[in-house]
Amino acid sequence: MPDKKDYYEVLGVDKGATEKDIKSAYRKLAMKYHPDRSDAPDAESRFKEISEAYAVLSDQEKRRQYDQFGHAGMGQYSQEDLFRGVDFEDLLRGFGFGGGRDSIFDAFFGGRRGQPARGRDLRYDLDLTLEQAATGLETTIEVPRAEICQTCSGSGAKPGTSPVSCPNCHGSGQITRAQNTPFGQMISSSPCPKCSGRGQTIPNPCQDCSGTGRVRRVRKIAVKIPGGVDSGQHLKLRGQGEAGPTVPGHMGAESGDLYVFVSVRPHPLFRRDDADLLHEASISMTQAALGDDIEVPTLQGRARLKVPAGTQSGSIFRMRGKGMPRLHGSGTGDLHVRLNVRIPTALTPRQKQLLEDLSAEMGETRPEQKSAERKAGERKAGDKSILDKIVDEVKGAVR
Ligand SMILES: [Zn+2]
Numbered sequence: 001m002p003d004k005k006d007y008y009e010v011l012g013v014d015k016g017a018t019e020k021d022i023k024s025a026y027r028k029l030a031m032k033y034h035p036d037r038s039d040a041p042d043a044e045s046r047f048k049e050i051s052e053a054y055a056v057l058s059d060q061e062k063r064r065q066y067d068q069f070g071h072a073g074m075g076q077y078s079q080e081d082l083f084r085g086v087d088f089e090d091l092l093r094g095f096g097f098g099g100g101r102d103s104i105f106d107a108f109f110g111g112r113r114g115q116p117a118r119g120r121d122l123r124y125d126l127d128l129t130l131e132q133a134a135t136g137l138e139t140t141i142e143v144p145r146a147e148i149c150q151t152c153s154g155s156g157a158k159p160g161t162s163p164v165s166c167p168n169c170h171g172s173g174q175i176t177r178a179q180n181t182p183f184g185q186m187i188s189s190s191p192c193p194k195c196s197g198r199g200q201t202i203p204n205p206c207q208d209c210s211g212t213g214r215v216r217r218v219r220k221i222a223v224k225i226p227g228g229v230d231s232g233q234h235l236k237l238r239g240q241g242e243a244g245p246t247v248p249g250h251m252g253a254e255s256g257d258l259y260v261f262v263s264v265r266p267h268p269l270f271r272r273d274d275a276d277l278l279h280e281a282s283i284s285m286t287q288a289a290l291g292d293d294i295e296v297p298t299l300q301g302r303a304r305l306k307v308p309a310g311t312q313s314g315s316i317f318r319m320r321g322k323g324m325p326r327l328h329g330s331g332t333g334d335l336h337v338r339l340n341v342r343i344p345t346a347l348t349p350r351q352k353q354l355l356e357d358l359s360a361e362m363g364e365t366r367p368e369q370k371s372a373e374r375k376a377g378e379r380k381a382g383d384k385s386i387l388d389k390i391v392d393e394v395k396g397a398v399r
């Protein structure tokens with residue numbers, strides 16, 4: 001493969017790069033060139049290029065052979081063998097890419113050998129309120145995706161014209177060459193550069209898709225989210241991803257799938273724990289001591305909660321069935337209400353007097369009484385210096 005770039009150059013690392021350097025260089029470039037991320041016309045080919053470089057340099061044995069023999073040393077591997085053992089899904093996790101393993105695989109091969117190519121999977125993130133998550137939701141989302149061009153039915157040729165067999169590769173899409181390498185003669189094949197491996201060229205391209213056979217469209221898709229859904233869960237809409245590639249031999253390929261990932265926004269009044277909800281409410285000191293009947297919010301509207309006399313601050317009361325529905329209709333969770341007792345701060349003179357009376361009634365000793373008793377005790381001791389006595393007098397006056 002004469003025009004192939006050096007793998008180290010492709011990843012922008014030097015020959016002594018560690019496994020970690022290689023991985024981080026790959027991830028950085030993958031962010032930039034992943035076809036889900038980039039609209040650059042060469043994104044897909046760049047992505048393949050960096051992924052192949054990574055597949056080789058991240059494997060000790062393959063890297064050793066590459067260091068010794070260059071690209072010729074790679075001739076013994078089929079493309080699938082070259083990528084074997086690399087978990088791209090794991091490597092690219094957290095980037096928010098639509099593709100799982102299959103679609104990344106497809107990006108390299110236009111489909112696994114022996115199987116028709118398949119369109120890329122797509123990911124759509126849907127934000128819900130807690131109320132929507134409780135009731136479920138039927139909505140329409142707008143998904144930009146590649147679809148088969150209606151004008152040319154995916155052939156890429158202007159209506160009334162047809163693609164012709166590529167003269168360079170005689171329609172095979174592959175250029176095969178024999179090379180003499182230290183391993184003996186090796187047969188390697190690479191995609192035909194003239195037709196990009198399609199085996200056909202299009203003398204009169206369709207104007208709507210510029211000969212690609214696919215067009216990008218924003219498609220409105222109806223989704224039905226069941227009640228009880230939680231963050232991180234997803235819905236799979238089969239066949240609603242991108243249309244399959246339209247390369248000859250793969251016409252009519254299956255479309256990818258669309259994954260709708262749900263994320264439920266935090267709620268100002270409720271904290272969610274699976275199907276249960278927690279609400280924090282506050283009651284006054286007297287409500288706690290005497291008991292009351294209070295109003296609390298629930299997802300279904302306001303409800304009444306009986307506060308028994310003598311409720312301690314932090315007590316949790318359970319309101320059965322006022323939580324979230326469980327997915328697949330297996331009952332409903334509970335609403336837990338934590339009651340926090342509010343201590344009054346700005347007392348009127350009368351309130352203060354009432355509380356002091358209450359305190360006396362409960363047999364408590366107020367601090368001013370305590371200090372008077374202490375002073376009496378100190379006087380009785382009678383062993384203070386004149387100075388100590390004067391200090392005590394002054395303190396007393398200040399109090
Ligand atoms: Zn077209």
Ligand SMILES: [Zn+2]
Nearest residue numbers: 166169192195
């Ligand atoms: Zn060709």
